[in-house]
Amino acid sequence: MQNIKDYIEANKQRFLDELFELIRIPSISPEKEHKDDMYCAAKLWKKIMIKSGCDIAKVMETEGNPVTYGEKIIDNSLPTVLVYGHMDVMPVGKEELWKSPPFEPEIRDGKIWARGADDDKGQAFMHAKAFEYMVKSNTLPCNIKFIIEGEEEIGSPNLKKFMEDNKEMLKADVILVSDTSMIAPDIPSITTGLRGLTYMEVELTGPKHDLHSGLFGGAVANPVNVLTKMLASLTNKKGEITIKGFYDDVIKVSKAERAEMAKAPFDKKKYKDTIGISRLSGEKGYSTNERTGIRPALDINGIWGGYIEKGTKTIIPSKAYAKVSMRLVPNQDNKKIAKLFEKHFKKLAPKSVKTDVRFLHGGESYVSPIDIPAYKAAEKAYTEIFGKKPIPVRSGGSIPIISTFEKVLGIKSILMGFGLASDAIHSENENFPLEMFFKGIETIPAFYKYYAEK
Amino acid sequence: MQNIKDYIEANKQRFLDELFELIRIPSISPEKEHKDDMYCAAKLWKKIMIKSGCDIAKVMETEGNPVTYGEKIIDNSLPTVLVYGHMDVMPVGKEELWKSPPFEPEIRDGKIWARGADDDKGQAFMHAKAFEYMVKSNTLPCNIKFIIEGEEEIGSPNLKKFMEDNKEMLKADVILVSDTSMIAPDIPSITTGLRGLTYMEVELTGPKHDLHSGLFGGAVANPVNVLTKMLASLTNKKGEITIKGFYDDVIKVSKAERAEMAKAPFDKKKYKDTIGISRLSGEKGYSTNERTGIRPALDINGIWGGYIEKGTKTIIPSKAYAKVSMRLVPNQDNKKIAKLFEKHFKKLAPKSVKTDVRFLHGGESYVSPIDIPAYKAAEKAYTEIFGKKPIPVRSGGSIPIISTFEKVLGIKSILMGFGLASDAIHSENENFPLEMFFKGIETIPAFYKYYAEK
Numbered sequence: 001m002q003n004i005k006d007y008i009e010a011n012k013q014r015f016l017d018e019l020f021e022l023i024r025i026p027s028i029s030p031e032k033e034h035k036d037d038m039y040c041a042a043k044l045w046k047k048i049m050i051k052s053g054c055d056i057a058k059v060m061e062t063e064g065n066p067v068t069y070g071e072k073i074i075d076n077s078l079p080t081v082l083v084y085g086h087m088d089v090m091p092v093g094k095e096e097l098w099k100s101p102p103f104e105p106e107i108r109d110g111k112i113w114a115r116g117a118d119d120d121k122g123q124a125f126m127h128a129k130a131f132e133y134m135v136k137s138n139t140l141p142c143n144i145k146f147i148i149e150g151e152e153e154i155g156s157p158n159l160k161k162f163m164e165d166n167k168e169m170l171k172a173d174v175i176l177v178s179d180t181s182m183i184a185p186d187i188p189s190i191t192t193g194l195r196g197l198t199y200m201e202v203e204l205t206g207p208k209h210d211l212h213s214g215l216f217g218g219a220v221a222n223p224v225n226v227l228t229k230m231l232a233s234l235t236n237k238k239g240e241i242t243i244k245g246f247y248d249d250v251i252k253v254s255k256a257e258r259a260e261m262a263k264a265p266f267d268k269k270k271y272k273d274t275i276g277i278s279r280l281s282g283e284k285g286y287s288t289n290e291r292t293g294i295r296p297a298l299d300i301n302g303i304w305g306g307y308i309e310k311g312t313k314t315i316i317p318s319k320a321y322a323k324v325s326m327r328l329v330p331n332q333d334n335k336k337i338a339k340l341f342e343k344h345f346k347k348l349a350p351k352s353v354k355t356d357v358r359f360l361h362g363g364e365s366y367v368s369p370i371d372i373p374a375y376k377a378a379e380k381a382y383t384e385i386f387g388k389k390p391i392p393v394r395s396g397g398s399i400p401i402i403s404t405f406e407k408v409l410g411i412k413s414i415l416m417g418f419g420l421a422s423d424a425i426h427s428e429n430e431n432f433p434l435e436m437f438f439k440g441i442e443t444i445p446a447f448y449k450y451y452a453e454k
Numbered sequence: 455m456q457n458i459k460d461y462i463e464a465n466k467q468r469f470l471d472e473l474f475e476l477i478r479i480p481s482i483s484p485e486k487e488h489k490d491d492m493y494c495a496a497k498l499w500k501k502i503m504i505k506s507g508c509d510i511a512k513v514m515e516t517e518g519n520p521v522t523y524g525e526k527i528i529d530n531s532l533p534t535v536l537v538y539g540h541m542d543v544m545p546v547g548k549e550e551l552w553k554s555p556p557f558e559p560e561i562r563d564g565k566i567w568a569r570g571a572d573d574d575k576g577q578a579f580m581h582a583k584a585f586e587y588m589v590k591s592n593t594l595p596c597n598i599k600f601i602i603e604g605e606e607e608i609g610s611p612n613l614k615k616f617m618e619d620n621k622e623m624l625k626a627d628v629i630l631v632s633d634t635s636m637i638a639p640d641i642p643s644i645t646t647g648l649r650g651l652t653y654m655e656v657e658l659t660g661p662k663h664d665l666h667s668g669l670f671g672g673a674v675a676n677p678v679n680v681l682t683k684m685l686a687s688l689t690n691k692k693g694e695i696t697i698k699g700f701y702d703d704v705i706k707v708s709k710a711e712r713a714e715m716a717k718a719p720f721d722k723k724k725y726k727d728t729i730g731i732s733r734l735s736g737e738k739g740y741s742t743n744e745r746t747g748i749r750p751a752l753d754i755n756g757i758w759g760g761y762i763e764k765g766t767k768t769i770i771p772s773k774a775y776a777k778v779s780m781r782l783v784p785n786q787d788n789k790k791i792a793k794l795f796e797k798h799f800k801k802l803a804p805k806s807v808k809t810d811v812r813f814l815h816g817g818e819s820y821v822s823p824i825d826i827p828a829y830k831a832a833e834k835a836y837t838e839i840f841g842k843k844p845i846p847v848r849s850g851g852s853i854p855i856i857s858t859f860e861k862v863l864g865i866k867s868i869l870m871g872f873g874l875a876s877d878a879i880h881s882e883n884e885n886f887p888l889e890m891f892f893k894g895i896e897t898i899p900a901f902y903k904y905y906a907e908k
Contacts, residue, residue, distance in 0.1 A: 030765035091767060093664060154765060181669070195668060199766045208730025210547060210881040214649060214851030215635070217781045218693075218751030219742045221735045224776075225689065225754050232686035235679065239672075276662025279806045281675045288673045297672030300679050301769055302760035307777060311484035311608060312653045312814045313545060314779055314852075315755055315880055322678075323761060325768055327671045352733045360766045397668030398768075426769055427664040 029088035053135030062158035065150030080143040082172035085124025086152035089116040097428040117432040119425035123178035130444030141452030155361030180417025188382040191415035193394030196328030196365035203356040221352030223320040239283035292396030334362030363400015381446035483542035507589030516612035519604030534597040536626035539578025540606035543570040551882040571886040573879035577632035584898030595906030609815030628828040634871030645869035647848030650782030650819035657810040675806030677774040693737035746850030788816030817854015835900035
C-alpha cells in the first residue's frame with residue numbers, strides 16, 4: 001500500500017471531484033428556502049461516509065435540519081474518535097462581488113474558490129478522505145464516528161437535544177474538529193480557545209408610518225437618528241463595552257499567559273494588507289491577538305432603516321433595525337449577556353420610540369487544555385507534517401457547540417484547523433488553498449497514530 | 455351657466471375619472487426605470503391642459519424629465535398667473551403596507567387613496583378643473599400659464615436652466631402653487647415659508663471585504679459601529695446640530711413674530727395620534743410648529759450596512775451607508791451647508807475607515823410676504839369658501855424651486871395648499887380627502903376673481 005502522500009497524489013482529482021459535488025449544493029442554513037438543499041447535503045454526506053469506509057451511515061432528523069451520522073467500530077477496546085463538522089454554509093453576500101459563482105467551485109491560483117470551500121465543507125471533507133486512506137491501508141488504529149450537522153451557522157439550535165437523545169451513539173474519547181485556522185501555511189497552530197456568542201436583533205419604532213421629513217423633521221424623533229445614538233453608546237472611547245455588568249464574569253488572563261501568547265508570530269503589515277485596512281483598532285491596553293483571543297467584542301453585523309435605494313427620499317422612517325452580536329470569553333454566559341443587553345438597551349431608549357429586543361442565538365466560549373493526550377497527539381501530528389511544533393492559539397471565532405459537547409457528552413474537543421485568515425470565510429470569494437486541503441488530509445492520520453499510542 | 459359649486463357637482467365623476475387616469479401612471483422620478491412613465495404623464499398633462507381650455511400646450515424637453523407647458527392668453531393688458539405643479543411622485547415604499555395598490559386609485563372613507571393623490575397630482579389637477587370652469591363660464595379674469603414639471607421629488611435639477619431658457623414664455627405676475635397643506639379641514643392656512651434642503655449620502659469603508667466577526671471582532675474597526683458614532687454626534691442632547699458653522703446664517707425669528715405664530719391652533723394630542731407617537735421631541739426652547747417652521751433639522755433618511763436579511767450572519771461589514779438630509783431656514787445656503795457637512799463629517803472619521811461624502815441635492819428656503827396683493831387675494835378666496843380667514847404658516851417642507859422662481863424669473867409664489875397632515879404624502883397609503891379636492895377647485899376661481907380686482 002502507498003503511503004499517505006502517494007495516496008493523495010494518486011487520488012487528487014477524485015478527492016476534488018467529490019468535494020465539488022458537495023460544494024455545489026447551496027446548503028445555506030440562515031436562508032429557510034434552502035431546507036431541501038440541506039437534505040441533499042445530508043444524503044451526500046451519507047454516501048461520502050459509506051464510500052470512505054463507514055459500516056453504518058444514516059441521515060437523522062432533528063427539529064431543524066438533519067444530521068448525518070456514520071461510524072466504523074473496529075474494536076471496542078480501542079479508543080474512539082468522534083469527528084464533528086458541518087454541512088451548512090453562510091449566505092453568499094453580494095453575488096456580484098464573487099469572481100466565480102459561489103456554488104460553482106473553481107480552481108485558480110492554487111486555491112478552491114467557493115462558498116464552503118473552507119468553512120466547513122472543505123475542512124470536514126478532509127476527515128472523510130484521511131479516514132478512507134486509513135481504512136484502505138489498514139492503518140486505522142481507533143474506532144471512528146462522524147457527526148456532520150446542518151445548523152452550525154445558525155448556532156446549532158437543535159444539536160444539544162440531538163446529543164441528549166443519542167448519548168450512547170455519540171460516546172467517544174475525544175472529539176476532532178477542523179473548522180478553524182492556522183496562523184500561516186508555514187506556521188502551524190492549534191486553536192485552544194473559542195469565544196462565545198450572543199446575537200441580538202433590535203427594532204425601533206417611531207411614527208406609525210414613514211413621515212415627510214420636511215413637514216415633521218425636527219419635531220418628531222427619527223428612529224434611525226435615535227438608533228445611531230443608542231448603538232454608538234454601547235462602546236466607549238477606550239473600545240470597552242458599556243453594557244452594565246458585561247465584564248463581571250470575564251476571567252482576566254494572567255500576565256504570564258499573556259506573555260506566552262505574545263510569542264506567537266504576528267505580522268502587522270501582512271494582517272492589515274490581507275483585510276485591506278490602514279490602521280488597527282480595538283480595546284485599549286490589548287494587542288490584536290488578545291483583542292480577538294481573550295477579550296470580548298461587540299459588532300453591529302447589520303443595520304437598516306428608511307430609504308436605502310438609489311437617489312433620495314425625504315422621509316423620517318417609521319422603523320430602524322440592527323443586528324448586534326457580542327463575542328464572549330470565559331466565563332461569560334451567553335444567555336446572561338443577552339439579558340444584560342436587553343435591559344441596558346431598553347434603558348437607553350428615549351420615550352419617543354418603541355424598542356423591541358430579540359435574542360437570535362448564542363453559544364458558550366471554550367478553552368481546551370494543552371496537557372491532555374489528545375492535544376499532545378495533535379501537536380505531534382502537525383510537527384511531523386509541517387516540520388514545526390504548532391502554537392496554541394486562542395481564536396476569536398465561535399463554535400458554540402464545542403462547549404455543549406463537553407457539557408452534555410463530557411468529551412473534550414481538539415480543534416485541528418487548516419484554514420487561513422485569507423480564506424474569506426463568511427465573506428464573498430471564500431477560498432481554500434489546495435496545499436492546506438491536502439496537508440490536512442496528510443496530518444489527520446498522523447493524529448490517529450499518535451493518539452492510539454497514548 | 456352654473457356657479458362653481460353646481461359645476462363641480464355636475465362633473466364630479468368625470469373629474470375623478472380624469473385624475474385617476476393621471477394617477478395610474480407610475481411616474482416615480484427617483485427611480486430611473488420610470489423614465490417612460492414620465493413621458494406618459496407629460497403627454498397626459500398636455501391633453502388635460504387642452505381639454506381644460508388652453509390654447510397652446512406642449513411637452514418640452516429638459517436634460518432630465520420633460521416639462522408640460524400650456525397657456526391661455528386672453529388679453530395682454532390683464533395680469534398673468536403662472537400655475538406650477540409637478541407630475542412626478544415619490545417611490546411607493548413598502549408595497550405590502552398599502553391597503554390598496556398605490557397606482558390603482560380607490561375611494562374609501564371619503565378619500566382618494568393612491569400615490570400622488572395629494573402630492574402633487576391631486577393638487578395640481580385642481581387648477582386644471584378650476585381653469586376649465588372659468589373658461590366655460592367665461593369668468594377667467596387673467597391670462598393663465600401652466601408649468602408642470604417631472605423632477606420635483608428629486609430636487610428639480612433641470613428646471614432652473616429651463617426657466618433661464620424660457621424666461622419670456624414664463625413671464626407672469628404671480629406664481630400659484632398647490633403643493634402644501636392646511637392646518638385642518640376647517641382651519642384654512644396659507645404657507646408663507648418653506649425650508650431649504652441639503653441632502654447628502656455618506657459611505658464608510660472598513661476592511662476590503664466582509665470579515666468573520668469572530669475572527670476579527672474587537673481588532674478591526676467595524677464601519678457600521680463607526681458610522682453610528684459619527685451620525686450620533688451630529689446632534690447634541692439639546693437637539694441642536696453640531697456641524698461647525700451650521701447655524702451661522704440662520705435668521706433668528708423675532709419674539710413678536712414667534713408670538714404671532716403661536717396663535718395658530720395646535721392640537722398636540724391629535725398631532726401625536728395622527729402619526730402614532732406617544733411623545734414629541736426636538737430642539738430645546740422651541741415649540742413643535744417652530745421646530746418645523748423656523749428651525750433647521752437633521753434627519754437620517756436611510757441607513758444600511760452588513761447583513762440585513764432574516765436570521766444571523768456574523769460579519770464585520772466592509773461598508774456602511776447613510777442618507778442624511780438637513781432642512782434649512784433663511785438665510786442658510788444649501789451648497790454652503792453641504793460643504794460644511796462634508797468637512798465636518800470627514801473630520802469625525804477615524805483613520806481606520808475611508809469616508810466618502812456625496813451631495814445628492816439641495817434647494818433654498820423661501821419666505822413669502824403677506825402684504826402683497828396676491829397673498830391678499832388668496833386670503834380673501836379662502837375666507838369666502840371656508841368661512842374663516844386663513845392663518846399664515848411656515849411649513850417645514852421644501853419646494854426648492856420656489857426660491858429659484860424668484861431668483862431667475864423675479865416672481866413671487868403663493869402657496870395655496872389644500873392637503874392635510876393626515877394625507878401621508880411620501881409614505882404608504884397616501885390619500886387626499888374628496889372634500890379638500892372639491893373645495894380646492896372651488897377656492898381657486900375665487901383667487902383669480904380677487905387677484906384681478908387688485
